[in-house]
Amino acid sequence: MPIDIPVMQVNQAVVLTVAELTQLNIDAQDIDSYAADMTKVLAMVAQMQSVDTTGIEPMSNPQDAVQRLRADAVTETNQRDVFQQLAPETDAGFYLVPRVVE
Amino acid sequence: MQDWEVVIGLEIHTQLKTQSKIFSGASTAFGAAPNTQACAIDLGFPGVLPMVNEAVYAKAVAFGLGIGADINLVSVFDRKNYFYPDLPKGYQITQLASPIVVGGSVDIILRDGSSKTIRVTRAHLEEDAGKSMHEDYHGQTGVDLNRAGTPLLEIVSEPELSSAEEAVAYARYIHQLVTYLGVSDGDMSQGSLRCDANVSVRRPGAAALGTRTETKNVNSFRFLERAINFEIERQISVLESGGRIRQETRLYDPDKDETRPMRSKETATDYRYFPEPDLLPIHITAAYIDTIRQQMPELPGAKAQRFIDQYDLSAADALALASSVALADYFETVARVGNDAKLAANWVRVELLGLMNRESLSPSTATLTATPLTAEALGTLIARIKDGTISGKIAKGVFVALWTGAATDTDSYIADQGLTQVSDSSALGAILDTIIANNPQQAEQFRAGKTKLMGFFVGQVMQQTGGKANPQQVSELVNAKLMG
Numbered sequence: 001m002p003i004d005i006p007v008m009q010v011n012q013a014v015v016l017t018v019a020e021l022t023q024l025n026i027d028a029q030d031i032d033s034y035a036a037d038m039t040k041v042l043a044m045v046a047q048m049q050s051v052d053t054t055g056i057e058p059m060s061n062p063q064d065a066v067q068r069l070r071a072d073a074v075t076e077t078n079q080r081d082v083f084q085q086l087a088p089e090t091d092a093g094f095y096l097v098p099r100v101v102e
Numbered sequence: 103m104q105d106w107e108v109v110i111g112l113e114i115h116t117q118l119k120t121q122s123k124i125f126s127g128a129s130t131a132f133g134a135a136p137n138t139q140a141c142a143i144d145l146g147f148p149g150v151l152p153m154v155n156e157a158v159y160a161k162a163v164a165f166g167l168g169i170g171a172d173i174n175l176v177s178v179f180d181r182k183n184y185f186y187p188d189l190p191k192g193y194q195i196t197q198l199a200s201p202i203v204v205g206g207s208v209d210i211i212l213r214d215g216s217s218k219t220i221r222v223t224r225a226h227l228e229e230d231a232g233k234s235m236h237e238d239y240h241g242q243t244g245v246d247l248n249r250a251g252t253p254l255l256e257i258v259s260e261p262e263l264s265s266a267e268e269a270v271a272y273a274r275y276i277h278q279l280v281t282y283l284g285v286s287d288g289d290m291s292q293g294s295l296r297c298d299a300n301v302s303v304r305r306p307g308a309a310a311l312g313t314r315t316e317t318k319n320v321n322s323f324r325f326l327e328r329a330i331n332f333e334i335e336r337q338i339s340v341l342e343s344g345g346r347i348r349q350e351t352r353l354y355d356p357d358k359d360e361t362r363p364m365r366s367k368e369t370a371t372d373y374r375y376f377p378e379p380d381l382l383p384i385h386i387t388a389a390y391i392d393t394i395r396q397q398m399p400e401l402p403g404a405k406a407q408r409f410i411d412q413y414d415l416s417a418a419d420a421l422a423l424a425s426s427v428a429l430a431d432y433f434e435t436v437a438r439v440g441n442d443a444k445l446a447a448n449w450v451r452v453e454l455l456g457l458m459n460r461e462s463l464s465p466s467t468a469t470l471t472a473t474p475l476t477a478e479a480l481g482t483l484i485a486r487i488k489d490g491t492i493s494g495k496i497a498k499g500v501f502v503a504l505w506t507g508a509a510t511d512t513d514s515y516i517a518d519q520g521l522t523q524v525s526d527s528s529a530l531g532a533i534l535d536t537i538i539a540n541n542p543q544q545a546e547q548f549r550a551g552k553t554k555l556m557g558f559f560v561g562q563v564m565q566q567t568g569g570k571a572n573p574q575q576v577s578e579l580v581n582a583k584l585m586g
Contacts, residue, residue, distance in 0.1 A: 021372050025183050053584060060178040060200070060377035067382035072120050072157035075127030076141040084137070093136035094244030097187040100234065 008045045010038040105304045106338050109311055110269050110330060113253050113259035113298040114276050116160045116286040119232065123154030123336075124229050124253035125195065132292045139245035140232070146191030151380050154179075158253040159386060161285040162202045162227055163394045165255060168279050168401060169222055171206025173391055179227075179378040184371065187245050188232035197257075198375050200383075201226030203255075208279070210271040220272050221260040225256065230254050255285065263312070266330035270323050277323075282402055282427055295370045296321050303341065312337070313347040317361050318352050329354035333361050365414055392517065405430055413443035422451050429455075431463040432477045439481020442488055449484060453501055474511075475504040482512040495569050496521050523572045528573055530563065534579055537562045548584050556580060 015034045019026050027033065080093065089096040123130055126143035130338070143150045166173045178200040183193045203225035203357045211217050217271045232247035232366045247565075257276060263269045277295055281288035288294055304313035317333055320326045332354070337347050354362040400408065402424050409420035429450070437446035457466065471476075483500055486492050492500065500515060502508075509515035516522060524530055537559060538545045548555045563571050 021374070058503045061379070061382050066385045067154055067380050069156035069159065069384070070127075070153045072122055072155050073127060074129045076122075076139075077131070078138040079141070080137045083140070083142070083147075085537060089242070091239060092243065093138070094235065094239070094246055095137065095187075096239055096242045096244055099236065099239075099241055099243050100187055 007039065010035045010042065014038070037073045105305070106334075106341075107306045107308070108264050108334050109261050109302050109304065109314075110263035111300040112257075112259045112263065112269055112273060114257045114259075115230075115272060115296045115298075116257065116276070116280050116288075117294045118158050118253040118255055119156045119284060120155060120161070120253055122155055123251035124155050124158050124227065126155075126251055128251065130252050132289075134248055136231075136244075136246035137248060141249055143458050144190075144247055144251040144350075152195060152378075153383065154381065154450060155253065155260065158227055158255075158302050159202065159384065160394055161253075161283070162225065162255055163283050163386070163391055164283045164398055165225060165257070165280060166203035167391070167395055167398060168283055169206030169208055171222060171225070172202060172204045173386070174200055174202055175229075176200060176385055177202045177385070178383045179381045181378045183374045186231070186234075186319070187243060188234045188247070188250065190247060190250065192218050194231065195378050196228035196230060197226035201385075208269060208275050212267060212271060212273050215385050220262050220268075223258045223260050225255050225257040228254050230393050254282075261302075261308060266327045267336070268329055269299060270327045273323060278402055278425070283401070290321055290323075293321060295473070297326050298327065299330050301330055301335060301337070302347070303337045312341075313349050315347065315350055315352050315361075317354050318351045318364075322466055325354055325356050328356075328359055329361055332359065336361070339546070357500065396584070399427065409433075409447075413437060413447065415443065419447045419451055421585060422455070423447060426465055428467040428470050432465070432470050436478035436481040436484065440484030440488070442484055445484050445487070446481070449501075449509050450479060453482070453498070457502075457505060473505055474507050474509065475501070479504050479512045486512065486516060488525060490572060491519055492516055493523055493569060493572065496523075521570060524567050527575070530576060530579055531568075531583070533563055533566055534559070534576070534583060536564070538583065545584060548580075 012031050012035060015026070015031050017039065018038075084090045084093075084095070087095050117130075118124075120130055123144060124140050128141040128144055129139045131139065142150060145223065147449070163173055169241055177197060179195050180198040182198070184197050185192060202225045203222075207221045208222065209219050230249050230252040232245055232250040235244040235246065238244070256289050259272060263272055268431050273295075276472045277288050277290075280286040286294050297320045299317045299320060300314045300404050301311035301317065304310070304312040315328050315333060315337070320329050333352070340347055348363075351364045353364055354361045375528065401422060405425040406417070406420040409415045409424060410417060413420075415423070433446060433450045435451055437443040441448050458465060480501070483492075483497055483504070487494055487497050500509060500521065503515060504510075506511065541558075541562075544555050544558055548559070552580070560573050560576045564573065565574045
């Protein structure tokens with residue numbers, strides 16, 4: 001099938017921006033291969049976008065089903081000690097993280 | 103100020119009054135020890151799935167009906183991605199393209215008595231974040247995730263508010279409505295209602311809006327008014343000195359009474375919204391909406407009108423008494439027990455609200471049930487005035503005694519303190535005889551037609567009986583003894 005939508009070429013700058021938005025540390029030596037992979041992903045998306053979707057209703061989920069709702073009741077018990085065993089650092093019940101101030 | 107037109111839009115986040123969270127069965131109760139109400143779903147553990155709480159839909163629909171909005175029969179949750187330690191999943195589940203409530207409007211009343219209709223753009227469901235504590239953790243930030251996943255309804259107004267006064271009137275109306283409907287407990291000291299104010303200014307008649315700033319997380323009406331006024335003056339002064347307004351997020355600091363910019367990142371935030379893959383679209387039916395409609399309580403305006411029609415109250419009395427469900431219920435019980443709506447309205451509005459106002463209390467359910475001055479006790483007090491057991495003057499003393507807790511029961515306090523009116527004619531007659539004998543001059547003048555002296559004789563009797571005589575009965579006795 002011919003692709004008639006231009007494919008965005010992902011360069012180093014785009015990779016670095018995406019890495020910052022997603023808060024990922026990446027190695028400089030990997031940037032070019034990420035750029036190539038991301039360009040390929042976008043090429044696939046461009047191919048999908050070439051499909052004529054006129055008259056087709058947008059969907060938010062591929063499953064043809066409806067969400068079930070649960071009753072408003074407290075069913076959870078306090079398991080803080082269990083969860084906090086997995087945390088790097090806690091104090092007086094709080095999870096501790098590097099200082100963030102806005 | 104007249105050279106500038108102010109444009110304000112409000113985003114009001116109201117916590118919904120549910121037992122459990124929007125996507126998990128953890129409790130939403132306020133004030134628990136940190137992280138004791140944060141379960142695996144709230145913490146964003148791998149492999150967990152959100153489960154939508156039906157009650158949040160019931161409350162959102164009730165709010166939508168309360169403002170005459172359209173209710174979307176199909177609504178969809180979306181994922182809003184951002185990084186902050188109090189959001190453990192790395193995204194907030196919210197509604198972007200298909201919110202539950204669309205449109206609607208509210209009428210606000212301003213200080214000059216005029217009214218204005220403010221349109222609501224939308225109201226959508228989302229989850230609250232946790233709380234970050236920046237002090238006391240040795241240079242680290244402490245995170246409490248009890249609030250994470252608490253259901254929120256974010257109510258977004260059109261940018262149609264033109265002053266801080268209008269913004270506060272609008273926010274107060276929304277607060278009253280969500281409290282009335284039981285959608286939220288409305289407790290602002292616990293963060294149940296928080297406002298973000300989008301403010302911009304422009305020259306009158308300008309086609310485009312000015313650049314706006316967003317002042318976030320204002321949690322009292324007083325601060326909202328101050329934050330908006332500060333921002334209006336700041337923007338005007340920047341523009342009038344030739345500067346430009348930067349589109350930015352600001353925080354209001356009540357201690358300094360100013361807004362200041364939050365630290366802005368070099369890279370613009372990109373929330374990368376997409377439909378929440380862990381949740382299917384939510385379908386509700388017209389029948390479900392009808393069920394909610396039938397369960398809706400009487401709204402403030404309708405209640406005030408009923409008070410006018412049913413109890414023959416003045417508009418001012420009716421509006422004041424219908425201002426909160428707790429106060430309205432209290433008044434109606436007083437009126438029923440005391441069997442006199444007008445007297446009940448007067449006592450509740452003048453005496454009770456006056457007293458609460460002096461003590462800086464609001465007429466909430468909590469304050470109205472924390473005193474021995476229950477609606478039943480006040481109703482009984484009114485009944486005792488009506489049946490002549492006590493005078494109105496004595497009643498005020500009993501009222502205060504009930505409020506302070508010196509009295510716990512109206513009737514037993516009246517009996518124990520011997521406050522019953524002296525209505526025994528012979529006893530009152532004997533007291534009056536002595537007064538007449540001791541004041542022959544006044545008695546003579548009264549006989550000669552100086553009837554203004556009635557007040558003197560009644561006053562003397564009241565003084566000698568400690569206020570327990572029935573003034574009308576005394577004046578009849580004075581007439582009988584001196585004129586008869």
